[in-house]
Amino acid sequence: MLIDWLTIRAPYESLNPEALKVVLAYGDRVQRIDAKTGELRWETAAWDSIRSDTHAISVKAGGSEIWIQGSPARIIAQGDAVFGSGASQALDISGCIERMTAFVGSMLGITLPEPKPWIVSRADITENLRLADHAEVRQALSILRDCEGGRYRVSQQAGDTVYWGGKSKHRRGKAYAKGPHLTHIMKKPDYSGYPYTPEQIADAHQLLRLELTLAREWFARNDWKTVTPAQLKNEWDDYFGRMIGGAEMKTETDLKTRVMAAANTEGQGKAAIGCWALIQSQGWEAAREMQSKTTWYRNLKILRAAGLGDADLSRGQIVQLRRRVIECQTVTSWEQLARSA
Known part of the structure; x- marks a missing residue:
């Protein structure tokens, strides 16, 4: 850096x-x-x-x-x-x-x-x-x-x-x-x-x-x-x-498990999963308009706590960027870059 x-x-x-x-x-x-x-x-x-x-x-x-x-x-x-x-x-x-x-x-x-x-x-x-x-x-x-x-x-x-x-x-x-x-x-x-x-x-x-x-x-x-x-x-x-995002997820089942663990109650977890499904089907902007401001931001907070990043939320799918960035290295010198090549 x-x-x-x-x-x-x-x-x-x-x-x-x-x-x-x-x-x-x-x-x-x-x-x-x-x-x-x-x-x-x-x-x-x-x-x-x-x-x-x-x-x-x-x-x-x-x-x-x-x-x-x-x-x-x-x-x-x-x-x-x-x-x-x-x-x-x-x-x-x-x-x-x-x-x-x-x-x-x-x-x-x-x-x-x-x-x-x-x-x-x-x-x-x-x-x-x-x-x-x-x-x-x-x-x-x-x-x-x-x-x-x-x-x-x-x-x-x-x-x-x-x-x-x-x-x-x-x-x-x-x-x-x-x-x-x-x-x-x-x-x-x-x-x-x-x-x-x-x-x-x-x-x-x-x-x-x-x-x-x-x-x-x-x-x-x-x-x-x-x-x-x-x-x-x-x-x-x-x-x-x-x-x-902050966690590697390979399937929707992985995501649902993480969402339920991140939510304070079962009801909030199910609501966040429903919000994710809405984003997938309708897109970010439409999903936001279909929920109250309080509900929207509560759901987003839970989804992010579960490990989703804004790259995932924008696309409405678990993107591969997280896996690539998690697996990649931060490099601070030409020597380190050459060794890892």
């Missing part, structure tokens, strides 16, 4: 005079001008990449703050953004901020402040899951594309990538096949990032990458200075764990 993206900003008053002078003069400005009168309607700073060939880190001089965003993994050690290293792999937000600000400061010839005054508005928490082969990865993505209902709304599908949550300011998700992504970036003529080998690219075709974005509203409710690596991991587990 790694932090694959951070967006941070700091008020100008936290910068020393020399740094402020450089920042205010840095980068391009975008203006909107009235064509008839020549009046300047508004002006804003543009994001400028510090390392344009790899798009490692971008900087923007805003109206009252300096903004920095990008992948800390790409500027730590050799810049491996698949598994990360150092603070990125340790889910250490403070350490990532230190590395990003030191990198920007060295490129601009200035000293930027320590992590304390920086404000975090986005962090991407990413995990790599190894499946049997690329065909398994694509099949898992096919199942995930149908995962809707509840907190999940598929907002976009593009090739080997699925997005949930659209422009949510709280949390949003992304799943994609890592192998094709690496193949694509390595073909760019100006690429000069981490030197992935042909063997690593081939092994990466087994990887299903699941990425959780914690956005502005999440950090408005959670001060990053008190957020621990365990909390970040729990957020990822909560988001994708409920999607996949």
